[in-house]
Amino acid sequence: DVKVTQSSRYLVKRTGEKVFLECVQDMDHENMFWYRQDPGLGLRLIYFSYDVKMKEKGDIPEGYSVSREKKERFSLILESASTNQTSMYLCASSFLAFQDTQYFGPGTRLTVL
């Protein structure tokens, strides 16, 4: 079974703090993704990575950055957290070309006060 894990299920931070969300997958997947989920908006892609040290902006990258130093790990960074970044963050991974399905982690519910 594919397993995608995220470092925290719930996180509370203050405005202006630097926040790291970690995601690890154990299936040697090429692609990794970060989404945020807000009620009525579905999932929106923040960033994705198709290889180590490679990254591409998604639909809403502003205020976020990412890091992929190892194939299995993809980090989402909020350089200076703001209240409008309070959301559910979901990480996903998938094979490149051979398998289209994205497998998701359990999500991190981030609250910025």
Next chain:
Amino acid sequence: AQKITQTQPGMFVQEKEAVTLDCTYDTSDQSYGLFWYKQPSSGEMIFLIYQGSYDEQNATEGRYSLNFQKARKSANLVISASQLGDSAMYFCAMREGGSGGYNKLIFGAGTRLAVHP
């Protein structure tokens, strides 16, 4: 323009009955993929079923089937014999382009399904 439209914010169904969750999509690509995911209250997105644009038969996975009507650009999820554990949010998603490349998914807003005993 909305790429994926789920017109039902919420649905109710009686246990053991079948239910259809609607999804329409918009794309000019000939090659694309359609997915349904389930998200229970625990938060994890669970992959349910996949339909490729060139697949001639409707996809089925156990109690889940995808009613794919290409000309109408619809990809409705049918859950047969609903169970209480089916209560969750359901998301329809589309991957544009072929199976190579970066397979970005575009998600609909979701439908919340409640199964009543």
